[in-house]
Amino acid sequence: MKYMLIIYGNKELWDSIDPAEFAKEIAAFDAFNKKYLARGELLGAYGVADAAATKLVRLTDGQPAVTDGPYLETKEYLASWYLLDVESEERALAIAAELPSAKFSPVEVWPVLHEASRETGVDTGVA
Amino acid sequence: MNGGAGAEDLLRELAPQVLGVLMRRYAGLDSCEDAVQEALLAAATQWPATGLPDSPRAWLLTVATRRLTDILRSESARREREDAVSLATPPAVLAGADAWLAEGRTAGARGSDDTLTLLFLCCHPALTPSSQVALTLRAVGGLNTAEIAQAFVVPESTMAQRISRAKQQVRAAGARFTPPAAADREQRIRAVQQVLYLIFNEGYVASAGASLQRADLSAEGIRLARLLRRLLPDDAETAGLLALMLLTDARRAARVTPDGALVPLVEQDRTRWDRTLIAEGAGLIASTLATTSALGPYQLQAAIAAVHGEAASVTDTDWAEILTLYELLARVSPGSLVSLGKAVAVAMVHGPAAGLAATDELAGVLASHHRFHAVRGHLLEMSGDPVPAADAYRTAARYATNTAEKRYLDGQSRRLRRL
Numbered sequence: 001m002k003y004m005l006i007i008y009g010n011k012e013l014w015d016s017i018d019p020a021e022f023a024k025e026i027a028a029f030d031a032f033n034k035k036y037l038a039r040g041e042l043l044g045a046y047g048v049a050d051a052a053a054t055k056l057v058r059l060t061d062g063q064p065a066v067t068d069g070p071y072l073e074t075k076e077y078l079a080s081w082y083l084l085d086v087e088s089e090e091r092a093l094a095i096a097a098e099l100p101s102a103k104f105s106p107v108e109v110w111p112v113l114h115e116a117s118r119e120t121g122v123d124t125g126v127a
Numbered sequence: 128m129n130g131g132a133g134a135e136d137l138l139r140e141l142a143p144q145v146l147g148v149l150m151r152r153y154a155g156l157d158s159c160e161d162a163v164q165e166a167l168l169a170a171a172t173q174w175p176a177t178g179l180p181d182s183p184r185a186w187l188l189t190v191a192t193r194r195l196t197d198i199l200r201s202e203s204a205r206r207e208r209e210d211a212v213s214l215a216t217p218p219a220v221l222a223g224a225d226a227w228l229a230e231g232r233t234a235g236a237r238g239s240d241d242t243l244t245l246l247f248l249c250c251h252p253a254l255t256p257s258s259q260v261a262l263t264l265r266a267v268g269g270l271n272t273a274e275i276a277q278a279f280v281v282p283e284s285t286m287a288q289r290i291s292r293a294k295q296q297v298r299a300a301g302a303r304f305t306p307p308a309a310a311d312r313e314q315r316i317r318a319v320q321q322v323l324y325l326i327f328n329e330g331y332v333a334s335a336g337a338s339l340q341r342a343d344l345s346a347e348g349i350r351l352a353r354l355l356r357r358l359l360p361d362d363a364e365t366a367g368l369l370a371l372m373l374l375t376d377a378r379r380a381a382r383v384t385p386d387g388a389l390v391p392l393v394e395q396d397r398t399r400w401d402r403t404l405i406a407e408g409a410g411l412i413a414s415t416l417a418t419t420s421a422l423g424p425y426q427l428q429a430a431i432a433a434v435h436g437e438a439a440s441v442t443d444t445d446w447a448e449i450l451t452l453y454e455l456l457a458r459v460s461p462g463s464l465v466s467l468g469k470a471v472a473v474a475m476v477h478g479p480a481a482g483l484a485a486t487d488e489l490a491g492v493l494a495s496h497h498r499f500h501a502v503r504g505h506l507l508e509m510s511g512d513p514v515p516a517a518d519a520y521r522t523a524a525r526y527a528t529n530t531a532e533k534r535y536l537d538g539q540s541r542r543l544r545r546l
Contacts, residue, residue: 037285040289
């Protein structure tokens with residue numbers, strides 16, 4: 001079963017962390033990634049730039065128009081996501097609890113339902 | 128592999144036998160298994176040009192032994208570099224190899240024992256089910272890492288990590304290339320059966336998607352179950368497992384619509400069922416049940432599948448027989464999903480109200496399982512309650528984690544809302 005773990009946050013939250021502490025957190029994330037890549041349970045780990053860097057692309061009369069994003073106006077924005085392939089939901093939840101950021105921000109765990117085959121592009125239809 | 132289907136089948140049949148011979152001599156699942164994989168690759172690239180060797184088995188054994196020598200030498204050199212301590216020089220692998228190469232020409236009883244021991248090792252209790260599956264497909268199935276990764280839709284590097292980690296865990300658990308102790312044997316056989324069933328099911332459940340690679344896993348599950356049955360001809364549960372796979376696979380063509388929605392058993396076009404597979408599966412389970420001394424869950428599930436397979440339609444189905452089989456199944460292998468299957472049989476025999484009552488006690492444990500809500504939807508519709516039925520189907524669709532099932536459940540919900 002594949003699961004996506006999502007971490008949300010905002011600039012205030014990241015700025016509130018002491019720089020020395022932040023470096024330690026980054027090292028903890030690296031250790032987390034290394035551990036679960038080696039176990040064959042983590043397929044990928046990604047982080048995005050600040051929400052201020054997001055752009056929105058809209059088609060207006062067939063012409064793309066670019067404005068500042070993000071689309072959803074919320075307090076917390078997407079920060080990082082992790083793709084897991086694990087034995088069970090319990091396992092996904094246990095790994096989510098090990099994310100270093102879980103100490104100060106909740107982790108969202110989504111079962112993945114659709115995935116395109118790398119060979120054919122067709123939906124494999126499996127989680 | 129481009130060496131033709133015949134050569135590929137032969138290679139995959141020989142793979143566990145050759146690995147068995149190496150393992151008996153040199154232990155070390157990781158090195159031996161890598162060596163056999165390299166020999167398989169060499170055969171797949173060379174045989175199409177050179178034609179089949181006189182003894183394909185001896186050819187593979189020779190090449191695998193040479194590869195193993197290289198692997199052990201380079202491992203030893205690496206250890207020496209790393210430790211700066213001169214460890215034992217690699218064993219003279221090739222010395223004396225001629226003597227047992229002769230033995231390598233014929234499979235014989237020893238080849239069968241080796242294959243079984245290898246299956247036990249791959250399904251070692253120290254491993255997680257997905258590691259057992261991956262290792263079995265590679266070491267016994269003769270599939271390469273890329274093929275296994277493709278079948279499970281994960282990157283090849285991830286699958287390589289899993290396989291190498293599984294090998295390390297087998298080694299760390301102190302597992303040796305010997306059959307399990309008599310006291311553990313039954314349990315270890317059950318573990319092997321479960322792994323083969325997982326392989327089959329992975330392909331079957333996913334075959335709704337247009338990914339043929341995954342459908343191939345069902346064929347591989349059946350191939351390995353046939354192999355296990357040859358190795359354990361007197362084990363009734365192994366016969367039950369194979370029968371269950373055949374009877375389930377027989378319905379493959381009827382179980383999804385062309386646009387990929389699931390078709391439940393009761394609505395399937397039975398003219399599209401594979402009668403040859405049904406006959407083989409039903410025959411196998413009938414003869415097994417006639418002589419079995421240990422009734423188990425695979426035999427009972429196969430027996431249920433056989434009753435469905437031999438019925439001309441839903442109304443012609445012997446539901447009383449199915450209910451009896453479910454009652455037995457609930458006794459030998461109790462579980463909430465078995466109880467759910469039983470509730471459907473109760474509804475078909477005693478009416479939907481009795482079926483719904485039987486599902487009530489499952490509402491807690493199965494609250495977020497799509498199948499519970501799907502069954503409730505079906506039984507509510509049978510009771511003439513389309514509105515709650517539509518709601519139950521909608522809830523089921525929300526919990527479904529398979530596209531084909533989700534599509535079917537959403538369709539049911541919409542259909543009932545239009546009534």
